[in-house]
Amino acid sequence: MHSGKRFGAREFAVWTKRSILWLTVLSSIPTILYFLGCTFLSFPWQPIAIMGTAVAFIVGFKNNASYSRLWEARQIYGAIINDSRSFGYILRDSLSSKNSGKVKEMFLRHYAWLTALRFQLRETRTWENMDTAQFDEYARKYDIPERLSKLDEELKNYLSESELQYILSKKNRATQLMASQSRALSEAYANGEINDFQWTQINQQLIKFTDNQGKAERIKNFPYPRNFSSITTYLLLLFILFVPFGLLKEFDKLGDGTVLEGLTLWFNIPFSLLVTWCFHTLDSVGEASVNPFEGSPNDVPITQISRTIEIDMRDMLDEENLPAPITAKNNIVL
Secondary structure (H helix, E strand, O other): OEOOOOOOHHHHHHHOHHHHHHHHHHHHHHHHHHHOOOHHHOOOHHHHHHHHHHHHHHHHHHHHHHHHHHHHHHHHHHHHHHHHHHHHHHHHHHHOOOOHHHHHHHHHHHHHHHHHHHHHHOOOOOOOOOOOHHHHHHHHHOOOHHHHOOHHHHHOOOOOHHHHHHHHOOOOHHHHHHHHHHHHHHHHHHOOOOOHHHHHHHHHHHHHHHHHHHHHHHHHHOOOOHHHHHHHHHHHHHHHHHHHHHHHHHHHOOOOOOOOOOOHHHHHHHHHHHHHHHHHHHHHHHHHHOOOOOOOOOOOOHHHHHHHHHHHHHHHOOOOOOOOOOOOEOOEOO
């Protein structure tokens, strides 16, 4: 998540410098060929304008869908924050008078669940963008915590050695941690440490966590539909290729009868670049938001949220040495 006031113009320029370079080349080639006498390369601008309208609609649709995925992901983690706090004080007040050790154990297991879930959500998928040159280069400005540490090292802080090995042997670690919470809760109920009402309350919280995990996994594992993504890419590419050809004749005759006659043709390069850059950057903005857990600067800050939950819940137990909050690096916090 970008925590600054805005992305600066320089940041946008650096982020799009590769596209600026090849868009300049694509604008220059037809202009130079036209100048050298290949005037047949000039296309009517009207069909290209119609194509631009179609591209604008489909890019706008993609960006709207991307934002919806991002906002849903933020709502999911917002629910996890609230439900974790409720889980913490309900569990503490229901169980601590009879078994404070189990309360501490279940709190630690909840931190482990948050950790396992964020590591699973940061795993790469073939359709994600973080491994492309444009995004990989910008990623050097900040840190992705899940790529700087290993899950087993993180979970050591929360689980016993036997439970750690058991969880690591499973495919979906977050799910199995929540199953362990349910088992621990059932044991407390069977031992008479909590009553029917308390068991129901705490169990409902576990169900909410499972529900939110499933919602997050749905976004992670189901990409923006490939048919929409593909047609956007192809139409945008065709539009970018044709724009310089459609503006050749218009800029060539712009200087007729003036001191700039014969020179205005070269305006085709910067203006074609400007038009195509706008469309291409709008599409890139959508791509930067469409996968809200991949580790991009526009992601939901699931590491920071997980740490905030851990701090709040440790504070409920009056622990003194609380972990430090996650802070932004170059205005990016994950």
